[in-house]
Structure formats: C-alpha cells, structure tokens
Amino acid sequence: xxxxxxxxxxxxxxxxxxxxxxxxxxxxxxxxxxxxxxxxxxxxxxxxxxxxxxxxxxxxxxxxxxxxxxxxxxxxxxxxxxxxxxxxxxxxxxxxxxxxxxxxxxxxxxxxxxxxxxxxxxxxxxxxxxxxxxxxxxxxxxxxxxxxxxxxxxxxxxxxxxxxxxxxxxxxxxx
Amino acid sequence: xxxxxxxxxxxxxxxxxxxxxxxxxxxxxxxxxxxxxxxxxxxxxxxxxxxxxxxxxxxxxxxxxxxxxxxxxxxxxxxxxxxxxxxxxxxxxxxxxxxxxxxxxxxxxxxxxxxxxxxxxxxxxxxxxxxxxxxxxxxxxxxxxxxxxxxxxxxxxxxxxxxxxxxxxxxxxxxxxxxxxxxxxxxxxxxxxxxxxxxxxxxxxxxxxxxxxxxxxxxxxxxxxxxxxxxxxxxxxxxxxxxxxxxxxxxxxxxxxxxxxxxxxx
Numbered sequence: 018x019x020x021x022x023x024x025x026x027x028x029x030x031x032x033x034x035x036x037x038x039x040x041x042x043x044x045x046x047x048x049x050x051x052x053x054x055x056x057x058x059x060x061x062x063x064x065x066x067x068x069x070x071x072x073x074x075x076x077x078x079x080x081x082x083x084x085x086x087x088x089x090x091x092x093x094x095x096x097x098x099x100x101x102x103x104x105x106x107x108x109x110x111x112x113x114x115x116x117x118x119x120x121x122x123x124x125x126x127x128x129x130x131x132x133x134x135x136x137x138x139x140x141x142x143x144x145x146x147x148x149x150x151x152x153x154x155x156x157x158x159x160x161x162x163x164x165x166x167x168x169x170x171x172x173x174x175x176x177x178x179x180x181x182x183x184x185x186x187x188x189x190x191x192x
Numbered sequence: 193x194x195x196x197x198x199x200x201x202x203x204x205x206x207x208x209x210x211x212x213x214x215x216x217x218x219x220x221x222x223x224x225x226x227x228x229x230x231x232x233x234x235x236x237x238x239x240x241x242x243x244x245x246x247x248x249x250x251x252x253x254x255x256x257x258x259x260x261x262x263x264x265x266x267x268x269x270x271x272x273x274x275x276x277x278x279x280x281x282x283x284x285x286x287x288x289x290x291x292x293x294x295x296x297x298x299x300x301x302x303x304x305x306x307x308x309x310x311x312x313x314x315x316x317x318x319x320x321x322x323x324x325x326x327x328x329x330x331x332x333x334x335x336x337x338x339x340x341x342x343x344x345x346x347x348x349x350x351x352x353x354x355x356x357x358x359x360x361x362x363x364x365x366x367x368x369x370x371x372x373x374x375x376x377x378x379x380x381x382x383x384x385x386x387x388x389x390x391x392x393x394x395x396x397x398x399x400x401x402x403x404x405x406x407x408x409x410x411x412x413x414x415x416x417x418x419x420x421x422x423x424x425x426x427x428x429x430x431x432x433x434x435x436x437x438x439x440x441x442x443x444x445x446x447x448x449x450x451x452x453x454x455x456x457x458x
Contacts, residue, residue: 046203060218067225074232081239093253095412132383
C-alpha cells in the first residue's frame with residue numbers, strides 16, 4: 018500500500034492571529050469613539066457659546082433700542098419728520114397768487130370779470146366774464162388759449178345782457 | 193477574547209448613534225446659531241449706528257432752539273385753531289377787508305400729505321417707547337409699514353368770507369399764503385358783493401376754503417424710518433425757506449381779564 022503522506026512537507030502557514038486583529042479593532046473603535054465624543058462635546062460647547070453670544074447681542078440690541086426710543090431722541094426724530102413734511106409744503110405755497118396774477122396778465126382791457134372760482138383739486142378755474150363785443154369775447158378766448166399757464170380753455174358761448182354787453186363763461190385748466 | 197470581539201461592533205454602533213442622533217443635530221444647530229448670531233450682530237450694528245446718528249441729531253437739535261420754534265409754528269403738534277383763526281382775523285384787519293364769516297369744517301381728518309418726500313418710502317419704523325405708549329422692547333428696526341401710516345397729518349378745514357376791494361382781497365390772499373403756519377387754499381370764489389347797500393361796484397366778496405394742519409407727536413414718533421437715520425444732519429434749508437418766503441407772523445391769542453360772578457349776565 019502506497020504511503021500517502023498528506024502532510025505538507027513545506028513550511029506550514031500558521032493559524033490566523035485573531036488576537037492582533039481584535040486589538041487593532043479595539044484601538045480603532047476607541048479612536049472613533051473618542052473622535053465622536055470629542056466632536057459631540059466640541060460642538061455642544063461651541064453651540065452653547067454661540068447661544069451665549071446671541072443672547073448677549075440680543076440684550077445689547079434691546080438696550081440700544083431702549084436708548085434709541087428714549088424721550089429725548091423722540092424729540093429729535095419728531096423734529097426731523099416735521100422738517101420732511103415742511104419741505105414740500107413750503108414749495109407749493111402761493112400757487113393761488115400765480116393764478117390771479119396770470120388772469121390779470123391774460124385779461125383784455127375791454128373785458129371784466131363778474132366772478133372767479135378756483136378749485137385746487139383738479140386745478141380748475143372758472144371765470145364769468147363780460148366783454149364789450151362779440152369780437153372781444155372770441156379774442157379773450159384765444160388769448161387764454163395762447164397762455165403758457167392755462168390749458169384746456171373752453172367756453173359755452175356768449176349772450177348779450179340787458180346792458181348790451183356780452184356775457185360768457187370760461188373753464189380753464191391750469192398746467 | 194469574546195468581549196474584545198464585541199467591542200468593535202459595539203463601538204461602531206455607538207459612533208453611528210452619536211453621529212446620527214447627537215453630532216448631526218448639533219452641527220445643524222451650530223449652522224443655525226451661526227446664522228442667528230450673524231443676524232443678531234447685524235441688527236446690533238444697525239442699532240448702534242442708528243444710535244450714533246441719533247446722538248448726532250440730538251446734538252444738532254439741542255443747538256437750534258430758534259429753528260425748532262420756526263418748524264413747530266409751521267407744523268404744530270396741536271390743533272391751535274384759535275391761534276390760526278386769530279391770525280387770519282388779524283391779517284384781514286390789517287389788510288382792510290371785512291369778515292363776513294368764518295367756520296371750522298368738520299373734525300380732524302387724518303391725511304397723508306403729498307409732502308412725503310419722493311424716493312423716501314417708509315422702509316421701517318420704530319414703535320414708540322413704552323413712555324410714548326408703544327410696545328417698546330418688542331420693537332423691531334426693520335418692521336415694514338404701509339405708506340398710509342407714514343407722516344400722517346391731522347388736517348382741519350376752515351371756510352371764510354371777506355369783503356373788500358380787489359386789491360385788498362389780493363393782498364389779504366398774499367398775506368395768508370405767506371402765513372408762517374402751513375395752510376393751503378382749496379378753493380377761492382370771488383364775485384361782486386351781494387348786499388342791498390352795496391353802492392360800490394368795486395366792492396367784492398371772496399369765499400375761501402383753507403386747510404391747515406398739525407402733526408401729532410406720537411404719530412410722528414411712530415413714523416421713524418430709515419431716512420431718519422440717514423446720518424445726515426437736519427435740513428436747515430427748509431427752515432431758511434420758511435424764514436425767507438413766509439413773512440406773515442402768527443398772532444398769539446392774548447386773554448385779558450377773566451372771571452364773572454354771573455356767566456349769564458351780558
């Protein structure tokens with residue numbers, strides 16, 4: 018019977034060293050654990066620090082607002098607002114005097130006013146006039162139309178009154 | 193040995209648990225806190241800058257007592273309608289036109305005037321301090337307000353009639369237009385005076401409708417806006433304009449002797 022030797026005659030590969038692998042695993046586990054705990058603690062500390070800073074900023078902000086809205090400051094802000102209001106109001110002053118002045122400039126010597134009515138809303142001027150002739154009436158209409166101050170001059174015609182004069186109404190818009 | 197084998201998966205589980213349920217939320221919280229801190233710092237910086245501007249304004253404000261009087265006469269903080277009517281009456285007397293009546297129209301009408309400077313929309317406001325009746329500490333610098341709540345004046349209407357010659361009425365109108373308290377002419381009607389004893393054809397009657405106003409201080413305080421903190425000093429040009437353009441002084445009401453034992457006695 019042949020002697021079958023199943024035993025390797027070469028160098029034998031030893032059994033795997035489980036102990037070393039386990040140790041490496043433990044070390045890696047430990048390092049990961051330390052890193053994770055460190056990251057958690059670091060972030061927690063950083064967050065609490067941030068929260069503290071936010072609260073401080075909010076407290077300071079509240080103090081700033083309190084100082085800003087103090088009575089003495091409100092006086093100055095109120096004054097500032099009044100100045101802002103007054104600015105445009107002053108610029109628009111005296112417009113009605115311009116209206117009267119331009120009527121004086123545009124009226125013909127042979128025409129006189131019976132009444133003048135000015136409405137600021139819409140800048141509308143209604144005139145009731147008396148002319149000594151029909152020709153004067155149309156000249157007056159034409160003269161108002163040529164004015165740079167007035168626009169949309171309109172009339173509904175003229176009638177002779179008991180004095181033989183020509184009465185007419187004009188509606189003028191102011192540019 | 194068996195315990196050591198368990199350590200690795202156990203540690204891995206703990207690490208995963210820490211990463212998912214502890215570190216990740218902390219990281220997200222950190223990001224949110226960073227943003228919140230930036231926002232809080234930005235608000236604080238803005239408030240500090242506004243306070244610095246406010247201090248500059250206060251320094252100017254304290255040094256201009258006379259100019260303040262000019263503005264407060266032009267747009268007072270109270271109705272002062274008796275002063276306005278007294279002044280108009282005085283102007284009429286000086287200009288030689290006769291009164292045919294004067295009437296205050298309606299109650300105060302809140303109005304947003306066209307005087308709100310263009311290009312200066314209300315971007316934010318500060319509610320008044322607790323002392324002024326506002327919410328105070330709850331205030332936010334960047335709280336938007338609608339334009340209708342911005343610089344709202346209380347307007348009062350006054351209708352009146354005067355009788356006089358054309359020249360005198362014109363002079364009266366000029367004096368009213370140059371009055372040192374804001375007023376605007378809504379309507380003007382001039383015609384011949386309709387009285388039976390009016391023998392003078394040059395005698396005219398004028399009916400005027402005027403609006404004057406006042407600006408409530410609490411309303412003003414609630415209209416604090418970005419422009420208030422522009423860092424610019426007060427615009428003194430407008431005060432010079434009022435001083436130069438408007439020449440008709442306000443006539444204060446002087447009350448003489450007071451007191452009567454029988455108030456019904458004529």
